[in-house]
Amino acid sequence: MIRLLFAVVLAAMFRTGPSEAAAQTRPPVYEREVFTYPAFDRRDPFQPLHLDTRTGPRFGDLTLVGVLYTPQLGSVAILTDRTTGRRYRARERDNIGAARVVQIRPEEVDFVITSFGVSRRETLRVRRERGTGA
Numbered sequence: 501m502i503r504l505l506f507a508v509v510l511a512a513m514f515r516t517g518p519s520e521a522a523a524q525t526r527p528p529v530y531e532r533e534v535f536t537y538p539a540f541d542r543r544d545p546f547q548p549l550h551l552d553t554r555t556g557p558r559f560g561d562l563t564l565v566g567v568l569y570t571p572q573l574g575s576v577a578i579l580t581d582r583t584t585g586r587r588y589r590a591r592e593r594d595n596i597g598a599a600r601v602v603q604i605r606p607e608e609v610d611f612v613i614t615s616f617g618v619s620r621r622e623t624l625r626v627r628r629e630r631g632t633g634a
Contacts, residue, residue, distance in 0.1 A: 541618060556597030557581040557588075559613050564624035567606060575604040579624070 561583050568576040579588045579596065590601045590609075599622075603610040608625040 556595075557584070557586070558597060559599045559611065559622065562588075562596070562599070562624065564609055564626050566626060567604060567609065569604065569606045577601060577604050577609045579609075 561581050562579045563582055564577060565580050565587070566578045568578070574591050577590045579590065580586070581588070588596050590596055592601050592604055594601050598615055599611040599613045601609060602612050602621070608623050611622050611624065612619055613622055
């Protein structure tokens with residue numbers, strides 16, 4: 501009899517009520533980490549590099565040979581690619597490879613070069629040959 505009473509008391513102590521049974525059958529909650537990439541002015545590192553379809557010389561290989569300066573009709577810059585020897589004529593707003601002509605002045609030309617989504621401004625100046633005075 502004592503055993504039966506002891507068994508009933510133990511069963512009452514460990515019996516789960518309806519609220520505990522409902523809590524045990526809830527679906528698990530998954531927590532996910534979220535990452536953000538603050539791009540600012542940097543290019544997206546997940547974009548492939550080969551999608552840049554602009555062809556032409558590298559800006560570092562260009563030399564400004566001369567300028568036909570006529571502000572009324574539109575000036576023309578004459579550039580040479582040092583590696584291939586090819587000549588380019590460019591007006592303001594023309595593109596040569598990744599470089600865009602911004603402004604043409606009598607002795608220099610301003611460019612905006614865009615590489616991998618980052619832009620910078622560069623200026624090429626006409627190099628004059630020093631004469632021997634003859």
